[in-house]
Amino acid sequence: MSESSPSGTPSSPTEEEKFVDWDGPSDPLNPFNWSQTKKWRVTLLACFMTFVVEINGTAMTSAAEQINDSFHVSDATFPHSYWPVLSWNIAGAAAPLLGLPLMENFGVRWSYLIIYAMLIIFLIPQVLAQNFATLIVTRIITGGCSGVLANITSGIVSDIWREGRAKSFSTSLYIYGLLAGLSMGPVIGSATVQYTSWRWIFLSEIIFYAALLPILYLYLPEVRPDVILTQRAHHLRKSTGIKIYARAEKKHTSIMEVLRETLVRPTHMLFTEAVVLSFGLWSAFCVGIAFMFTQSLVQVYSALYNWTFFGTGLVQSAIVIGETVGILCSLYQDRIYFGSAKHNTENPGSPIPEARLYLSIPASFFGLTAGLFWFAWTSSSSFHWMIPTVALGFVGFGMFCAVTAVTTYTLDSYAKYAASAIAGIAFLENSFAAFLPLATQSMYRKLGFNWASSLLGFVALGLSFIPVVLWAFGKRVRERSPFMGKAGHEG
Incomplete structure (x- = not known):
């Protein structure tokens, strides 16, 4: 078949099918060639939206007591109030497996807008809920929507930024939006x-989310190259009548191929790739901690300082402060990573993948682990509330650095298999987020505040050795991996 000319028009007037391509390497419609202003506008909007939709996951935890009173639910022996959050997390784990491939095929812009509108619509029955089951069921829908919307941000970043510091920082910004939104x-x-009722949590989300809809409509462009080329080909067929197509239009992906990419390969990698499993546990523990804090901080601060839901909710902003310090430090981490290229004897000129882990090692030991032990042994009424609260900031810093290291290292090392590796890790993250908090209430009651948090500290201590081992033996691990190989450390 003959190719199209750079201008996007057929190269010869035959009835043969032709394919459209970019108008050369500088085609302004290619997302890689957008202006820096447009790229950062799209990046910041996508990361902000990740922050916004993740708030939906945990905002209602502060109203557990009021919701329980409304629907006659008791947390006396089991945290039944957590079921709507659990259903949100389970859907958030499952929906992206099918939702993200559909967005890849049909385009990000309109898929995003439709799913976002569904999120708003299914918040309405949560405002009007007359029974607890309504909350649980509708939270499945909003959790699925939030999961897809949050996860597509990493795809948006990859579609508009070439490899470099801007893409690296944008990925860190995405992780920040995700974790900070939950906290x-x-x-x-x-x-x-504090000033209204629990129904206003969902009503205020409807109002705020609806206000953002016009901004998304105006400022979220299509970013998928295949979709942009398909739109160009459709316009040329309509205007010229000549059979000209985008190559993506001629690709027919079967359901089995989609399932293999979204379910089979991630599952296989999770159980056969030591890096995916170990990093998945490390990252999942951090995300699980974020959800556990929605339960444990209520128990600790209400018992020690007689705080109400208002104080126990506000104190979690300390975690966000730590995560903010983490995003600032990520700039230095990126400097170290890209500076490692001049020391790379394995693949000269390209950064060393293990250089992604440098900041996460001290952050995991002295931030995540030390912060949990600090919080554990200052959880006493004899200490001022600020002392354990500062520890939460250290935990937030460690959480951010760990999850960012996992994401960026996986993207660098697994190359074309990175999406499957990330999917396997995300499954563990959502599983921990869904089920780990169910044990929080019982654990803190039976072990006491000191030893319950210490148990988490010991787990964090063990997991903190994972990046150390990979830092020391990373090259050997990559050589033995059937998925990494040379592609795993190409620049």
Whole structure:
């Protein structure tokens, strides 16, 4: 078949099918060639939206007592109030497996807008819920929507930024939006319930999300190259009548191929790739901690300082402060990573993948682990509330650095298999987020505040050795991996 000319028009007037391509390496419609202003506008909007939709996951935890009273639910022997959060997490784990491939095929812009509109619509029955089951069921829908919307941000970043510091920082910004949104949910929820009722948590989300819809419509462009080329080909067929197509239009992906990419390969990698499993556990523990804090901080601060839901919700902003310090430090981490290229004897000129881990090692030991032990042994009424609260900031810093290291190292090392590796890790993250908090209430009651948090500290200590081992033996691990190989450390 003959190719199209750079201008996007057929190269010869035959009836043969022709293919459209970019108008050369500088085609302004190619997302890689957008202006820096447009790229950063799209990046910041996508990361901000990740922050916004993740708030939906945890905001209602601050209103557990009020919701329980409304629906006659008791947390006396089991945290039944957590079921709507659990259903949100389970859907958040499952929906992206099918939702993200559909967005890849049909385009990000309109898929995003439709799913976002569904999120708003299914918040309405949560405002009007007359029974607890309504909350649980509708939270499955909003959790699925939030999961897809949050996860596509990494795809948006990859579609508009070439490899380099801008893409690296954008990925860190995405992780920040995800973690900070989860931690800020109880803060916003507690402030809302302090002055209104629990229904206003969902109503305020509807109002705020709806206000953002026109901004998304105006400023979220299509970023998928295949979709942009398909739109160009459709326009040329319509205007010239000549059979000209985008190559993506001629690719027919079967359901089995989609399932293999979204379910089979991630599962296989999770159980056969030591890096995916170990990093998945490390990252999942951090995300699980974020959800556990929505339960444990209520128990600790209400028992020690007689705080109400308002104070126990606001105190979680300390975690966000630590994560903010982490995003600032990521700039230095990126400098170290890209500077490692001049020392790379394995693949000269390209950064060393293990250089992604440098900041995460001290952050995991002295931030995550030390922060948990600090919080554990200052959880006493004899200490001022600020002392354990500062520890939460250290935990937030460690959480951010660990999850960022996992994401960026996986993207660098697994190359074309990175999406499957990330999917396997995300499954563990959502599983820990869904089920780990169910044990929080019982654990803190039976072990006591000191030893319950210490148990988490010991787990964090063990997991903190994972990046150390990979830092020391990373090259050998990559050589033995059937998925990494040379592609795993190409620049």
